[in-house]
Amino acid sequence: MTTLRSFDDSLPMALLRAREAAMRRFRPLLAEHDLTEQQWRVLRVLASAESPMDVGQIADETFLLGPSLSRILAKLDNRGLVVRRTDPADHRRSVVRLSADGRRLFARIAPDSEQRYTEIEQSFGADRLSNLLVLLKELEDST
Amino acid sequence: MTTLRSFDDSLPMALLRAREAAMRRFRPLLAEHDLTEQQWRVLRVLASAESPMDVGQIADETFLLGPSLSRILAKLDNRGLVVRRTDPADHRRSVVRLSADGRRLFARIAPDSEQRYTEIEQSFGADRLSNLLVLLKELEDST
DNA sequence: ACACAATACTTAACATGTGCAACAATAAGG
DNA sequence: CCTTATTGTTGCACATGTTAAGTATTGTGT
Numbered sequence: 001m002t003t004l005r006s007f008d009d010s011l012p013m014a015l016l017r018a019r020e021a022a023m024r025r026f027r028p029l030l031a032e033h034d035l036t037e038q039q040w041r042v043l044r045v046l047a048s049a050e051s052p053m054d055v056g057q058i059a060d061e062t063f064l065l066g067p068s069l070s071r072i073l074a075k076l077d078n079r080g081l082v083v084r085r086t087d088p089a090d091h092r093r094s095v096v097r098l099s100a101d102g103r104r105l106f107a108r109i110a111p112d113s114e115q116r117y118t119e120i121e122q123s124f125g126a127d128r129l130s131n132l133l134v135l136l137k138e139l140e141d142s143t
Numbered sequence: 144m145t146t147l148r149s150f151d152d153s154l155p156m157a158l159l160r161a162r163e164a165a166m167r168r169f170r171p172l173l174a175e176h177d178l179t180e181q182q183w184r185v186l187r188v189l190a191s192a193e194s195p196m197d198v199g200q201i202a203d204e205t206f207l208l209g210p211s212l213s214r215i216l217a218k219l220d221n222r223g224l225v226v227r228r229t230d231p232a233d234h235r236r237s238v239v240r241l242s243a244d245g246r247r248l249f250a251r252i253a254p255d256s257e258q259r260y261t262e263i264e265q266s267f268g269a270d271r272l273s274n275l276l277v278l279l280k281e282l283e284d285s286t
Numbered sequence: 287a288c289a290c291a292a293t294a295c296t297t298a299a300c301a302t303g304t305g306c307a308a309c310a311a312t313a314a315g316g
Numbered sequence: 317c318c319t320t321a322t323t324g325t326t327g328c329a330c331a332t333g334t335t336a337a338g339t340a341t342t343g344t345g346t
Contacts, residue, residue, distance in 0.1 A: 139164060140164045213324065236324075
């Protein structure tokens with residue numbers, strides 16, 4: 001039988017395991033606030049945006065497909081965490097921003113999230129972490 | 144508002160993006176053979192195993208939860224790619240191995256997979272790749 | 287202006303996977 | 317034995333992935 005490179009050494013698997021290890025720290029925090037990973041990605045990207053974002057932008061930055069994102073936004077909208085409006089300049093687009101509640105929720109989660117991130121940074125090492133981030137970025141760009 | 148570290152620089156997001164970039168090369172190949180990522184993970188791990196594996200082992204190595212794995216194995220079983228038998232030594236366990244068809248399918252996919260992996264290795268650089276794999280492993284262990 | 291293509295987003299429909307709880311079968315320990 | 321733990325499966329509710337179709341709007345060529 002053809003032997004593939006060892007399963008453990010495969011890059012996609014290594015990336016999956018590493019991500020899983022990292023996310024293990026954050027998942028309980030998100031669960032406390034009834035947020036999925038994807039919902040949190042959307043909230044984060046909106047929180048860091050200067051101005052309302054259109055759906056396409058959000059999709060690009062969160063790595064979500066249009067249909068998934070539509071549903072997620074509908075859910076966040078129902079929960080009152082985001083506000084959707086038709087872009088006055090282009091009625092095809094809808095622009096999205098955090099509501100006051102959304103900002104409050106984000107502000108309540110962010111410090112905890114930051115702390116857990118710092119824990120990773122400390123146990124892994126800040127130097128190695130920034131090294132890793134550079135490599136990941138380069139991998140992404142080399143494709 | 145509390146500002147979290149930049150969205151782009153967050154480790155989980157960077158890992159997600161990098162994995163996505165890597166998987167983009169493999170997904171079309173898997174799609175050709177009607178395999179999901181998870182199914183392929185199971186086939187790979189079985190292909191590299193010396194002897195039949197029990198379900199718990201497979202779950203650990205593929206990062207799949209028991210219920211998901213049960214269903215995936217049922218599907219692969221229906222397609223005739225794997226064989227499930229009750230472990231004679233412990234009737235609670237079921238042991239799984241590739242069928243002859245499963246081995247054939249794996250053998251047909253493996254060379255293509257290997258080639259695409261080599262492409263990544265070349266465009267990213269073998270040295271950086273092994274460097275990255277080491278860091279990922281260390282991150283995983285540091286948790 | 288007008289017809290037609292392109293764009294942005296939504297909706298629908300289906301498959302897959304997650305996460306939790308309940309369950310059956312079996313094994314292990316007092 | 318009797319109880320408890322383990323292993324795997326199943327059921328359920330839910331979220332997402334994925335493709336295709338649909339709606340509204342905008343852009344373009346003539």
